[in-house]
Amino acid sequence: MPYLSLLLLPLLLLALATFPLQAREERRWCFQPGQWSSQDWVMVRSPRFPFPGHWVQEEEFLRNQVPPPQEGESPQEYGERLEGPDSPRTYVSMVLADPVKGRKVTLSSTLSFQYRMAPLLVLANGLGSDSEGNPEYREHWEIVLYDQGINVWHHEFREGKPYWRLAAFLQTPFSPQTPYLLTAQVEFTPKGPELTVRCDGKVFGCLLPTLQPNFQAGITACEGINQFRDFTLTTED
Secondary structure, X not given: OHHHHHHHXXXXXXXXXXXXXXXXXXXXXXXXXXXXXXXXXXXOEOOOOOOOOOEEEOOOOEEEOOOOXXXXXXXXXXXXXXXXXXXXXXXXXXXXXXXXXXXXXXXXEEEEEOOOEEEEEEEEOOEEXXXXXXXXXXXXXXXXXXXXXXXXXXXXXXXXXXXXXXXXXXXXXXXXOOOEEEEEEEEEEOOEEEEEEEEOOEEEEEEOOOOOOOEEEEEEEOOOOEEEOEEEEEEEO
């Protein structure tokens, strides 16, 4: 038996050299002061809103800049205003400067909302530009957490106008002021790109037929005060 093992060893080494182990890379950004660099990211505007949006650096997280409360306004009234008429002024988004490549891509963020909605992960088929040359979304997908579940929105840009539709959804309660780990996994399969969303023990998914192999990934805050503590990107060939 020892002699047989010695004879098989060169064949095993040849097989390992011919079929290398699957390459896997993970990168993580911690959104605390001095722990991440804005140079890794590109700020992106929405074609739906005229406001550029800004991030505010807090001690433990990033949050979106929003209009302040008005005198005599209750917390509920303030939240409803940010969710409603002032929602365009709450929007801010950024994606990683380098396109994402891999047979399987997983992005996740520990995020939360103050009132009802709506922090999200974003996947984009490249970027366009607005009239002033600023990066602006074209076709992209949003994986959105809010108090009543998770929505996957497919956004398109046709003849100079934005359009969007609901591609998938999960109905389940989420609590305000509670950090959740929201994860989106994209796998390019013979059937097309498959999206799997995970959060708080729940799992659902859908197909993303037009998602390109080299897409851009990031985060967006909107429709209220949102907090992002981190962002992790994992790619597998």
